[in-house]
Amino acid sequence: MAFDYGKYIRPGKLPHIWCPGCSYGIVFKSLLRAVDAQGLDPDDIALVSGIGCASRLPGYVDFNTLHTTHGRALAFATGLKMAKPDKHVLVVSGDGDATAIGGNHFIHACRRNIDITLLVFNNFIYGMTGGQYSPSTQPGRFASTMPYGNVDFAFDIPALATGAGATFVARGTAYHAAALDKLIVDAMRHRGFSVVDIVNACPTTYGRRNKFKSPTDMLLWMKDAFVPAAAYAKLSPDEAAGKFPMGVLHRVDGKPEFCEAYYGMVERLKS
């Protein structure tokens, strides 16, 4: 049986606004399957986003959905989660939303270890505004504001999350959609802040400028370039050139979760 996405998608909202070949739709489907796999009640889930193409996702999903201001989704989500710590709070962000203007909320959510799952739709570019470079655009790549090739440097988003104190850090890709389902499930089940950096293809503003002939070519690049972390670790430096690890990259289970710590204090004060 084909998976029934219709269960979760708001009636009348398809087709979505994403461009032909934009891989966001692929990841969107993975997210729905991952939620379904956990058998969660949609009433108990809030899906929050900032601004950008990725951030339009919540509009399609029949959860409690909140489309906020650019970069601030995690801060809104923190308010929701602290108010209702037993609910599930999920955030989707573009790479710009999450790590450019939203970088501060990103690192603080990591530090706080609040039980929110962040999915970064990382297409290496600002899609919504038409293709300016982002903090995850690799050096040498082209963008409307780096017309001569990017001379700025990119974040390694998982490394940033790890340095900031996140307790579950993973990377997936739109190509490896089935593996992604599993990563999202694990991220959501993790008690504490979890981040999945999800590599995506923006054919419209990134692909064309960077010599990808078609959306499919972008997916096939992912197929080649992303290697399970365990296998990646065994590559020689030569073999590793142009390749990136994927899967769960960092995980800590001992650190207390923020809501638990806060409400633990509330309990202590009562007694």
Next chain:
Amino acid sequence: MAFDYGKYIRPGKLPHIWCPGCSYGIVFKSLLRAVDAQGLDPDDIALVSGIGCASRLPGYVDFNTLHTTHGRALAFATGLKMAKPDKHVLVVSGDGDATAIGGNHFIHACRRNIDITLLVFNNFIYGMTGGQYSPSTQPGRFASTMPYGNVDFAFDIPALATGAGATFVARGTAYHAAALDKLIVDAMRHRGFSVVDIVNACPTTYGRRNKFKSPTDMLLWMKDAFVPAAAYAKLSPDEAAGKFPMGVLHRVDGKPEFCEAYYGMVERLKS
């Protein structure tokens, strides 16, 4: 001969505003010695800060000094440095200024690897506003906004800088003042973004609430708790409890510096 701080201090500005026993003055002196050791021309140095007790430092120093808005010093400094890439740009920030409101500029300066040196005056608290907890307040510690003991978690500032891509990351303390001179010199000489996390004592808003009997006790705690990185690495987990490494904690020399990369592009386009 006693060091002549008067060379660099603006006439009539002492005594400074810091409280009795505040270790900022100790670090300030270290900074002046470090600058002196490099024989730099004060006309070629800009010293930039945000808002906070630490951020009042530039007012005392006879360089080009810029006291900006809370958290934004690195962004102002980036403008100065890009406009005049051959000048020296130094930033001083409190832990709140640098990593709470200023967290985003902090990680982006790290990512960009722009040749600026950031000294974080880390006193584990918001001093200027009277003792609210900061992103570097350790769990369990007391602050006016954590009256029952901190249930939030702290950044490891060097780890954050490393995760964000900084190429020179060090930690010093006000107690280890002579070693600090050297760290500041090395940080300033490093071509790329450099951060020195400098542990400080705020007796007024932190010490009193956290059972330090005197400013001296706070310095003596530093003496005990901070161990050179090499020695720290050899401690058993038991021995390491309550201790922290200091010295240069991370250093990468291959990554291009941002101004060089940008002006390299300018040169390429000319030809």
Next chain:
Amino acid sequence: MSGRYEIRFSGSGGQGLILAGVIFAEAAAIYDGINAVQSQSYGPEARGGASKSEVILSDGAIDFPKATSIDLMLALTQEACAKYCKDVKEGGTLLVDEDFVHDVPAGDYNVIRLPIIRTASEAVGKAFVANIVAIGAIAAITGRVSREAVEKAVLSRVPKGTEELNRKALSAGYELVERRTV
């Protein structure tokens, strides 16, 4: 507003209709010395969805830059046609792609149906030059801008290496109209 002539290019997000408007306006304003302004509008849904681009030509000054009483409107998609054709003026012209626009709302205007996209993909070989084919057709229909100016404008705006392709597309557009008129 003597001789004000309003043209609207409409279709879906990715079809290059803003560029088409720009090229047309540039042909008029820069190469033919006719007053021209170009404007556009699109949704927050910059991606896909109906989009339009407008060019106003006039002998006199052009203050209000938007089309409200359209002399000629192009529609490459059904959605755009339905959404935007109400502003075509009495006696104006509605140019539609004959394969992609089936229901043309009734109105007091002349309807011209041309296989613009098909011509681009089949005769020229690349669907994405449909906008250039459309420019040719519109230039031919309106006769307001010289062919020389249009050609210069096209060639100055298209990516290097695609000049021949675009020249061919432009000719194909002219021909669609000329063949029909003959």
Next chain:
Amino acid sequence: MSGRYEIRFSGSGGQGLILAGVIFAEAAAIYDGINAVQSQSYGPEARGGASKSEVILSDGAIDFPKATSIDLMLALTQEACAKYCKDVKEGGTLLVDEDFVHDVPAGDYNVIRLPIIRTASEAVGKAFVANIVAIGAIAAITGRVSREAVEKAVLSRVPKGTEELNRKALSAGYELVERRTV
């Protein structure tokens, strides 16, 4: 403004003078039922530098909460004395620490010199209770607030475990004045 009585506590940042004002106002307003407001001001230099705290007592409503015509002013440091004493009214009282304020600017007011800080550090044993010593002295000088109220107010505001110390400091303050008057 019938019976408006203005008191200013001044000294340097860390001397607890804001707390002194608060305690004094609380004694009046809460425990003695006299109208009282307390206000303060300090520089961006919250740390160190001159600081002041004011209490207005009145039978009637107190609208303007700041002291402009001071009945009694305390100065624990030379800097504060110099900076703030100009607002003491004719016939008012200027109470200074006899060890730390040497130059008292001339003015039409009575000057009282008491060893407040010395009393705190020597007689009571802790310099930091100088503010409580001062409260005792001021209560004694003004006679506007009952000793019982003052004592309650002090004890309700000081950290647990320091009650005895503070009670002693308060008494010492009263005694400084009483001894003097005798």
Next chain:
Amino acid sequence: MTRVKLLQGNEACAEGALYAGCNFFAGYPITPSTEVAEHLARKLPRSGGVFLQMEDEIAAMAAVIGGSLAGCKALTATSGPGFSLKQENLGFAMLTEIPCVVVDVMRGGPSTGVPTGPGQSDIMQCRWGTHGDHPSICLTPAYVEEIFSETVRAFNLSEKYRTPVIVAFDEVVGHMRERIEIPEPGAIPLVGRPRPTCPPSEYLPYDDSRGDVPPMANFFEGYRYHVTGLNHGPDGFPVNASPRIHTDELRLLRKVEGNRGDIVRFAEHRLEDAEVAVFAYGICGRSAKTAVDQARSEGIRAGLFRPLTVWPFPEEQVAALSGRVRRIVVPELSLGQIVLEVDRCAKGRCAVEGIHRVDGDPITPAQILARIREAL
């Protein structure tokens, strides 16, 4: 007996919030508002509420909106620089109609200015600080008791009209201490947000068919809906280039402007037969009261109009007043802000003049009295 306290203005604000049912605070410290946070940091965890110190003011404003959307009564408090930073998200709350209360304890100067000195120069920013058209309710208490009661009222108005409410007062009243009697619970009625009565399947979050304030479902209650900062339709989903945008934005303004009768509050003192009126709020209102009494004692027919609601501006009242007096004097701790509004509403019917002071000290009764005397 324990309900009678000597409280600082900022503490009274925190106590007012608690009285109003506030169970969520998110903030970032800033002088001279920090005591609001510090007081709540002590109190909220004891009552099971949420106290959050966020990484900056932007995040604090966002968290407050999130908390409110999840059903809490939510508060943030700040001062000038932080208030500037909150503007973008404040606009979000206005457009998405999420109740919350924002306290701005005003300090001196633009930029960092005089952090510990009083000011009243954010008052136009309270109206126009965020981009785009938006409603604004802004209350301006002057006494510690009033800070308490107006903070309660701020929560009530915010919930009733589904809109953020600003409480703006200057450093002097924020930091001064006065005797206050905390009312018994229930003495001041509390208002909650209008709640949907329809089943979730019929719920439209911005349904304006039955009034200008649509019922609000909280998240996680079974009413799954969409909230966006894009202009939206009754169903909450974005609309684009549509007349709906115009009518919906008009409705947002009307919610506030159309309910002036309920929202606008002010105090009048000896205005009956006044020839000179003083229009003043906050600390200036206090000084003015003293000045008016002194003027009266000199036989000058002076009176005081003291707005407790500055936005929406008491337009009718000022228009009427301008028809009755010869002059309106407007003392402000700014270089001339609210005086512009008074002037606008006076429409030339009487003279309007400001007294301005921004040196870090409040305007004294004597300064105002001097101007009242000159006015004749």
Next chain:
Amino acid sequence: MTRVKLLQGNEACAEGALYAGCNFFAGYPITPSTEVAEHLARKLPRSGGVFLQMEDEIAAMAAVIGGSLAGCKALTATSGPGFSLKQENLGFAMLTEIPCVVVDVMRGGPSTGVPTGPGQSDIMQCRWGTHGDHPSICLTPAYVEEIFSETVRAFNLSEKYRTPVIVAFDEVVGHMRERIEIPEPGAIPLVGRPRPTCPPSEYLPYDDSRGDVPPMANFFEGYRYHVTGLNHGPDGFPVNASPRIHTDELRLLRKVEGNRGDIVRFAEHRLEDAEVAVFAYGICGRSAKTAVDQARSEGIRAGLFRPLTVWPFPEEQVAALSGRVRRIVVPELSLGQIVLEVDRCAKGRCAVEGIHRVDGDPITPAQILARIREAL
């Protein structure tokens, strides 16, 4: 020949900046202003200038101030949400008197609103967006050529008066393309900041003894001095609770308000004998021009006042106008902002009424014409 181009408003803005000597841009992309950045991203590196895309708008504003302080002519460009975020640092530049130009291409709605639609509803924010008292210069071009020339003027005013200048235009004029002839270099005179002539040892960065605009030394030129967002003395160091604060803030306002003659620019069209005037800027100014011409052709004595400077507001001109006409019609893409200022200055001398539209489309000539007709 190559100087004649078909340029988008946003591109003309970028070209105007380059013409004015802009050699530093820092920004963060946002619709509908992004093309300003994109154009400069292509051009600036070629001429050795700095193009910086920062992590957010706050950082962009900060970097621009840093760049200017180091001697560059610096620009940033943004739209509503980004403009809100820049406010705190914009206030810093105002108080510290650091020249720079801020472009706000106005879109629709509060919050995210209608990002791709036009708006004019940030115009009050241009005056009052940051906390505290501060001067404001805001220019409002309506034609592509005018965007070019007003951007040049913005740089000139900014340098001359040492203050940030805002150039605000709506999405329609920002995105439309028109023919423009770029003037020869030198055709428009350029102005630089006043420079110190004294030796460094005597330099006082805020010395107002010889005029309201103190000479400005750039960093790294040997004049080592201190810049702070705290209120400060002539030497640049903080002062606290001092009359200096008052006089200095007054000077900041006077720099701008006192030079209205130089700063305020406007275009009049057929106003000589007008009975009805339209007051309109930006796209509404264009629509109004057509409407006025149509009205005249119907024999109605209509005219247009089109401000190119909205702040400082052309108070005297509007006051005079209100004495001459029966009615002033104010079309705006907002729910009523600048109409309040017109009303304030008219002081009841004539009727003032707004035409408001915020549905994502511009006000048409026909809408204005209809109101002109009704006015009679």
Next chain:
Amino acid sequence: MTKGRQAEKVEEWENAKVRIRVVPRYCKGCEICVKLCPVRALGMERFKSKVADIDKCILCMQCEMRCPDFAISVERKEEAP
């Protein structure tokens, strides 16, 4: 919360083993399905995906998994016993 779902036009192809559905209004013509199909069972027509040869389908599910637009779905038919 099913608010009146409109019936969507669906195109179907099937054989004994498999049913493939395409919703033309959702398909944006990106060709991902066509290009990732290992057996070239799909093709394009007027910028929309269609099944060229249903019998080639090996039920690998690549097209369904990677269609970003919810436009194509593949259903394994119950094996006849």
Next chain:
Amino acid sequence: MTKGRQAEKVEEWENAKVRIRVVPRYCKGCEICVKLCPVRALGMERFKSKVADIDKCILCMQCEMRCPDFAISVERKEEAP
């Protein structure tokens, strides 16, 4: 750029080996110097640092290095040959 530096009151103590200076206006009485002095050469008077016994000084420089207030400085005198 020396803009008229005011003469600051300085207290001095010395013996043959060492000269210690305290600027009373700078000293904030934190007692760090006193407490970190390994030989207890310093003491407090009226909340200000002073030298209690100059002959105890071993020139370790701890007090100078760690005085946060530029208030105390220690100078080794040229050794007599």
